[in-house]
Amino acid sequence: MSVQPDGHRAANRFAADDSDVIVVIGSGAGGGTLANELCQKGAKVVLLEAGQHYQPEDFINDEWASLNQLAWLDARTTSGSWRIAEEFPNLPAWTCKAVGGTTVHWAGCCPRFKEWEFRIRSEHGPTKGANLLDWPIGLSDLEPYYDKAEDRLGVTRTNGIPAPPSNNNFKVMGNGARRVGYTGVSTGRMAFNTVPRDGRPATIQDGFNYQGDKQRAHWSTLTTEIPAAEKTGRLDLRPESMVIRVEHDDSGQVTGVVYVDGRGNEQRQKARLVCVACNAIETARLLLSSASPLFPDGLANSSGQVGRNYMRHVTGAVFATFDMPVRMYRGETMAGIVTDESRNDPGRGFVGGYYMQLHSLGPSFLATFLSPRAWGRDFAQIMEQYDHMAGLWLVGEDMPQENNRVTLNRDVHDQFGQPVPNVHVDDHRNDTAMREHAYAAGESVYGAVDAMRTFRVSPYPTSHNLGTARMSARPEDGVVNEFGRAHDVPNLFVSDGSVMTSSAAANPTLTIVALALRQADYIEQQLKAGAL
Amino acid sequence: MATITAAARTMYPHDALPDDVYARVAERLAGAAREDSGAARTIEDGVSALNGGGPFAELPGDEQLATLKAIEGSDFFELVRSTAVVEVYSDLRTWRLVGYEGPSFDKGGYITRGFNDLDWLPDPEAAS
Numbered sequence: 001m002s003v004q005p006d007g008h009r010a011a012n013r014f015a016a017d018d019s020d021v022i023v024v025i026g027s028g029a030g031g032g033t034l035a036n037e038l039c040q041k042g043a044k045v046v047l048l049e050a051g052q053h054y055q056p057e058d059f060i061n062d063e064w065a066s067l068n069q070l071a072w073l074d075a076r077t078t079s080g081s082w083r084i085a086e087e088f089p090n091l092p093a094w095t096c097k098a099v100g101g102t103t104v105h106w107a108g109c110c111p112r113f114k115e116w117e118f119r120i121r122s123e124h125g126p127t128k129g130a131n132l133l134d135w136p137i138g139l140s141d142l143e144p145y146y147d148k149a150e151d152r153l154g155v156t157r158t159n160g161i162p163a164p165p166s167n168n169n170f171k172v173m174g175n176g177a178r179r180v181g182y183t184g185v186s187t188g189r190m191a192f193n194t195v196p197r198d199g200r201p202a203t204i205q206d207g208f209n210y211q212g213d214k215q216r217a218h219w220s221t222l223t224t225e226i227p228a229a230e231k232t233g234r235l236d237l238r239p240e241s242m243v244i245r246v247e248h249d250d251s252g253q254v255t256g257v258v259y260v261d262g263r264g265n266e267q268r269q270k271a272r273l274v275c276v277a278c279n280a281i282e283t284a285r286l287l288l289s290s291a292s293p294l295f296p297d298g299l300a301n302s303s304g305q306v307g308r309n310y311m312r313h314v315t316g317a318v319f320a321t322f323d324m325p326v327r328m329y330r331g332e333t334m335a336g337i338v339t340d341e342s343r344n345d346p347g348r349g350f351v352g353g354y355y356m357q358l359h360s361l362g363p364s365f366l367a368t369f370l371s372p373r374a375w376g377r378d379f380a381q382i383m384e385q386y387d388h389m390a391g392l393w394l395v396g397e398d399m400p401q402e403n404n405r406v407t408l409n410r411d412v413h414d415q416f417g418q419p420v421p422n423v424h425v426d427d428h429r430n431d432t433a434m435r436e437h438a439y440a441a442g443e444s445v446y447g448a449v450d451a452m453r454t455f456r457v458s459p460y461p462t463s464h465n466l467g468t469a470r471m472s473a474r475p476e477d478g479v480v481n482e483f484g485r486a487h488d489v490p491n492l493f494v495s496d497g498s499v500m501t502s503s504a505a506a507n508p509t510l511t512i513v514a515l516a517l518r519q520a521d522y523i524e525q526q527l528k529a530g531a532l
Numbered sequence: 533m534a535t536i537t538a539a540a541r542t543m544y545p546h547d548a549l550p551d552d553v554y555a556r557v558a559e560r561l562a563g564a565a566r567e568d569s570g571a572a573r574t575i576e577d578g579v580s581a582l583n584g585g586g587p588f589a590e591l592p593g594d595e596q597l598a599t600l601k602a603i604e605g606s607d608f609f610e611l612v613r614s615t616a617v618v619e620v621y622s623d624l625r626t627w628r629l630v631g632y633e634g635p636s637f638d639k640g641g642y643i644t645r646g647f648n649d650l651d652w653l654p655d656p657e658a659a660s
Contacts, residue, residue, distance in 0.1 A: 061635035064618055166657045167647045174656025187657055204641025214637045324652045329632060331647035363632050367544075367621040375543040375613055376597075383621065384546065387631025449653065 012236045014046055016269055021046045021236070022523075023257055023271035025243045025286070028101020029512040030496035031277030032221025033152075036229040037520030043527070045229065046236045046269055048259055050278075051097035053239040054104075056223065059212030063365045066211035070105060072097040075420045076281070077409050082425040083458050087372040092423040093312070094461040095279050099239050100222025102279065102463050107209040107334035108191035108218050109357055109507040110155045112146050115139040116344055117352075117397065117504035123344060124351045129428055130399040131309055135501040136473040136482040145514035153191040153219040153513065154198055162194045163187050167205065167331030169358050172322070172390035176445035177338045177356070184339030188357070191509070192218040192332060200224075205331040207360075241267070244418055246274055246290040246299055246492070254299075254492045260416050273523070273532055275484075277495040277516075280310060280465035284406040284498065285421040287469065287479075300469070300486035305478050307407055309400035309467040310423065311503040314431045315459040317359055318442030319370065319391040320451035321382070326390045328360035334393070341441060342396075342505045350433040353505045354396025356442060361391065369460045382455075390446065394438040395464075396505045399428035406468050435459075464508055469498035483522040484515065491532055495519055533558045535579045538589035540616040542596045548629055549620075556619040557612065564615075571611070578608025 014021050024035045027049040035047045051072075060066045067073075072095045078085040084092055095102045116123045119134040126132070150158040157163050164187040166174065177185045192213075193202045203217035216223050229235040240262030247268075248254050256270040276283050284307035288298040298306050336358030343353045361369065363386050371379065409422040427435075443454045472478025475487035484499050486492040495516055497508045504511075526532040536558035537551055546553075565572035582588040582599060591599065603609045620626055627634055636642050648655075 061637060062622065064622055163657065165648060166655045168650040171648070171650045171653045171656060175653045178656055185656060203643070204637075205643040205647040206636045206641035207647075208635070208637070215641065324650075325631070326650060327631070327633075327646065330636075330642035330645075362634070363627055363630050364618060364621040367617050373610075373613070375617075377545050380545050383544075384630055 012233060014044055014236045016267065018044070019256070019270040020044060020272055021270070022273050022275065023048060023269055024275045024277060024495065025257065026101055026277035026279065026496060027099050027221055027226060027237070028096070028277065028279065028496065029103050029221065029509045030516045031275065032100060032103065032225045033513050033516040034275055034277065034495045034520055035235060036225035037517060038523065039229040039232040039234040041520065041524045042234070044234050044236070046238065046271070048241040048243055048257070048269070049099050049237065049239045050242040051099060051239065053099040053237070054212070056212065056214045056216050059214050061208045061211055061214065063211065063362050070096045070098050070212060075412055075414050077412055077420060077422045078424070079422060080404070080425040082427060084425070084461060087458070088461050091461045093281060093465050094463050095465065098222070099226065099237065100220045103220035103509065104212050104222055105210050106218070106220070106463065106509055107332070109334050109337070110150065110153065110189045110191050110510040111337070111355065111506040113139060113142070113504040113506050113511055114342070117502055117506070120352070120502040127351070127399065127430070129401060130430070131402045132400065133470065133472060133477055133501050136471055141482070142511070142514050142518065145518045146510065148517055149510055149513040153510065154193055155510070156188070156190045156194055158189065161197065164190055164194055164332060164335040167335060168326050169328035169331070169360055169390050170336035172326055172449055173336050173338070173356070173358055173392050173445060176447070176449040179448035180444050182338050182340040186337060187335045188337040190332065190335055198224065203332055207329050207331060207333065209333040242416060243286060244289060244416055246276070246286065248292065248294065248299070248489065250294070252294055252489060254489055273491040273493065275493040275495045279496055280468040280498040281406050281421050281423060283494060283496055284468035285408065288408050289418060295488070300479055300488045300492055302488050303476050303478060305470060307468050308402050308405045309470055310404045310406055310425065310465070311398045311400055311467040311500070312425070312462060313464045313503055314354060314394070314396040314398045314434045314438070315462055316394045316435050316439055317391060317457035318394070318439060318446065318454055319366070319389055319457060320446035320454040321385040322388050322390065322450070323452055325387050327387050328390050329362060333360055334358050338445070341438070348437055350430045350437065352397030352430070352434065354394055354434060354438050355505050356438070356445065357393045357395060359391045359393035370455060370457055372458070392442055392445070394435070394442060395507065396434050396438060397503050398431050400467050400470070400502065401426070401428055464497070464503070466497040466500040466503050466508060469494045470501045471499050472501065484519045493519060493523070533562070534589040535582050535587070536561055536612060538596060539582060539600060539612055540620065542593070542600055543613055543616050544620045546626065546629055549625055553620055553623045553625055556623065557616045560615050560619055561612065574608050574611060578603070578606070578612070
């Protein structure tokens with residue numbers, strides 16, 4: 001590793017035909033963490049990232065300008081009855097295309113899955129229209145890795161890290177929730193520093209999360225895992241490298257990947273094993289795009305489950321106006337949670353649970369999302385109440401359905417000439433019932449602190465994408481085993497939220513990191529045993 | 533130019549904002565027209581239609597509203613509206629009007645500038 005005149009270390013470069021390297025595709029919560037773990041354990045890792053390598057000082061604290069900088073805006077299409085297909089037909093999800101992946105723009109909410117959320121088939125029973133399956137692992141398998149992940153991420157309220165202070169927006173939601181009778185009301189377990197830790201400063205409450213964290217108070221793979229991996233001298237990070245195919249030999253073992261580099265040239269990298277962590281839409285797309293005579297329906301897809309069971313959580317938001325100022329935009333965006341509804345109580349008319357989490361948007365996003373396509377004087381007057389507005393987000397378990405799926409749309413091609421992913425979603429009856437309940441609960445929270453007016457905001461593109469390469473005990477039920485290893489291809493791993501067999505109500509990043517840490521231990525052990 | 537500016541104001545009417553804010557929409561669409569002949573035609577045809585009953589920008593407010601309502605949902609309307617909602621609400625003057633302070637990193641964040649200054653409710657964390 002050499003140091004360039006500008007002080008940046010030149011990237012390590014492993015040879016394209018070095019078949020000893022591990023290729024990790026995607027540098028977000030799953031891929032970035034896994035790459036670092038493997039480097040720490042002595043492996044040589046080529047980390048391929050489709051996006052550019054920005055630094056926190058490059059981030060733009062302006063919603064639309066930032067979206068254009070960081071979001072994955074490559075062509076995508078949508079279908080199905082979900083409102084996204086009508087309102088945001090080419091933006092099914094709001095993920096990042098940058099080194100660090102979607103950890104670059106996350107707010108940091110870190111609930112763990114609950115024990116029953118791993119075994120939804122057993123808990124909920126057969127559910128019409130849903131494709132429920134228990135995970136092959138349970139909470140006890142993941143607990144040691146949750147502990148490790150919380151320490152790694154610096155999650156508040158764990159490892160002696162102080163709780164976040166109440167901000168203005170939380171004072172409204174928190175008081176409303178307590179008056180309604182909720183007890184699980186707090187500023188939450190959050191992956192941003194409340195005190196300096198791990199070489200990163202405490203938050204200055206600058207109010208920007210979804211636009212990238214200039215202050216570096218939030219954990220992201222960009223500012224933690226990837227620099228740590230680089231220090232080992234065993235990481236070869238290649239930004240602007242869009243993988244378009246995973247290749248295999250006649251025996252069905254993966255041999256490497258083909259990607260398009262920043263100059264538009266096709267490159268080939270050999271690999272001992274390949275770990276796919278491109279976020280659930282692109283992970284499924286890549287496996288499907290890698291179809292071959294040996295794997296005619298897509299790589300690792302003998303079950304037919306690749307791309308299916310796409311989950312994005314039941315979501316929605318409630319905003320409310322008050323006669324007194326709130327200024328919800330000041331401070332950490334999501335530092336507040338109400339956990340009471342995150343239980344399974346079918347008596348409410350649906351199975352599974354949901355959280356209420358603090359949420360705010362700036363005027364430019366709020367105007368777009370509050371009531372899509374609304375205009376006129378009434379709307380403008382609502383916007384003039386902006387500094388008197390509070391907001392919360394609803395996030396709950398959604399039902400995996402076979403036909404909610406990512407497929408290749410061969411009628412539309414991206415800048416690399418590849419078929420784009422189509423995302424099809426129909427709401428399940430359970431999803432709709434939960435959302436209605438959650439809206440009413442959110443309204444009652446704000447009603448309890450004398451809201452003047454409340455607004456139900458329909459789901460907009462979110463960052464949670466799960467389930468398209470799910471774990472299963474039996475190969476016919478899913479794509480990967482309990483360690484994320486493909487049932488069909490022994491040296492292929494999936495290392496992101498695609499492997500989640502259920503969505504639970506929890507924001508997925510903490511669980512993705514815990515699974516990546518567990519997978520890294522497994523890969524190390526398999527390598528040592530000569531089994532890979 | 534004046535037609536689109538007036539249409540944008542009718543869509544997102546904030547009386548305290550100067551025309552310059554709404555003129556951003558016309559400028560943005562002029563740029564789109566230069567880059568895309570399809571958009572250029574949509575805009576040209578749409579503007580002509582709005583001016584069919586006399587210059588749109590000079591119509592009384594209720595007639596402007598009725599004229600826009602009549603074309604709501606058309607490609608032209610949606611192009612103007614989707615551009616307007618971004619441009620108008622990304623403008624610093626609009627932010628000031630609605631009470632949004634925007635980027636704070638260079639000012640040290642809000643940690644000493646009121647992130648928790650709401651005083652009409654108690655601190656719910658303290659109550660727990």
